[in-house]
Amino acid sequence: MARHWLWAAALLITLTGGNATAEPRDVRVDTRPLILDYANPQRKRFGKLTWLGGLVLRSSAGPFGGYSGLAVSADGSELLAISDRTSWLKMRVEERGGQLIDVRDAVIGKLVLRDEWDNPEVGRGLNDAEGLAALEPGVLAGDYYIVFEGKHRIHRYEFDGTNFSAPVGALELPPAALRLPDNKALESLAILRDGPYEGAAIAFSERRAHISGDSLGWLFHEGRVEQIRLKRSRMFDITDAAALPDGGLVVLERNFAGIMRGVFMRIRRIDAADIKPGARLDGEVLYETEDGRMVDNMEAIAVHTDAEGRTILTVMSDDNYNPVQRTLLMRFAME
Template identity: 35%
Template sequence: MRRRSSVALSAAALLLLAGCAAPERAIHLGSTAIGIDNPRSGGFSALEVTEGGARLIAVSDRAVLLRARIEREGARITGLSQVALTDLPGRDSTVPENSDAEGLATDGDRLWISYEQRHRVLVLPGGRELPRPPDTRVLPPNRGLEALAIDARKDLYALPEWPVDGGFPVYRFDGASWAVAGILPRRGRFVPAGADFGPDGALYVLERVFVGVGFRSRVRRVTFGDGTIAAEETLLSTPPGRHGNLEGIAVWTDAGGTLRMTMIADDNFMPFQRNEIVEYALP
């Protein structure tokens, strides 16, 4: 009886791992730890890569902005240099619910930063607060505007971590007001963690789920039609523990014309979680 149970459990485990190891279209180029000796370094929840992969901007869920140069050996990231950590406007370590920055987007001159707990989007420089997207009143405190992205027309897009009516609304801000650009279908238990528009005009959505032994990550490429989502495809679906708690994503083209996807992990300032940068090549 024990042997049969053991065999059954082993078979079930194999089936589970097989389900996790879905075919991947993205090619892993490497991962590296973020070795910044500063107590404010950690909790990175959003990412932008600029200057053709030479520099990055990231924000932490303690309202700290990171700017740095990306060091590489060939195609692989080896570390960061020229590191600068600055506090975001209004950062208050005594009121953490006001400092929980989760999303980041930039057009080169301005930064947009989304916060959960107290749901809002700020524009830098200046710290102006945008009108709030619809439905934010129904979002739980820790499941707010998790992802931000900006398209070629400089329209801003935001995704919450909490589903509304069975899917994740993709809010679009045209400079005056918010509207729903489409509903991203919820597939499995994954929830949005980050987003970025690639040079191809598609929206890349990073999702995650905690499965007890680690995090799984998934990336979907989304294209929009006339006021709705026209198509979606899964480019990456990782097994548990391959990476840390990936929350930020940037999609860009390198000098050779390869589409790359750079992601950053939120270690929640916990010593047993990974503070890392991960990079993939995309088809």
């Protein structure tokens, strides 16, 4: 229970430190198995998802933690995560019998931040990265859009497999997105993979931003920006989204229900046919945690397809750089 007290405190203070160098470096990441349901450790079915294992990650490297955006390789064997302090983590995932068992070959680096293309700046308000999306899904070495809070923006970066470039472009945000409060702004970003809006970027605000109480979102498609909404219910806030192969989305949400109840995770699926300008999206709940002690501050989700053709969800938590919170990595199959 004490962990929830400190988790709440972490949400109320501005965290500093965790200096990362621009040059990538190898780091050690220790792991232990994550049991999602202590009452039934052998449980495999969670809502409409199948459990493929999880890990609690720890590292003494200063920049480690705070992960809010995630991408995975086409086969799921490698992942790339971005943190609230704009450090990035790349590592290889080990599986046995289709179950997540360990990570290795971890590397941490630091993004180059710029306010304007000719004005390098690393001041307060520039470094709160909240999501990343590969322009070519499943290819870790390539171009990415990264979304930031504080000074709201979506910048384009190139990743060559070993390091990120300085930003090379940007998506122009509409005035309504620029007016969002600092800590309730754009929180998720995905590139649609099929359907009439294939290749479009879609981004959502974290909390209620519309008069209805819904989260606001925008479709960036063929030089146009169109508004879209996501229905907000039962105090869940969107923390990330990932594109599905069929053109739909999975949306990751969090509800911090108070010190006594803890934090809950929900995953919704949005059908491709529902995604269009002006739409109010809702979707099907694939899974919602039953107990506030099962997970932590889940903020990152990514999708790949395994050798059996199943859609695999990889989910990661942001520990707020708080020693009593956890960096969790877990996998589910959509079946």
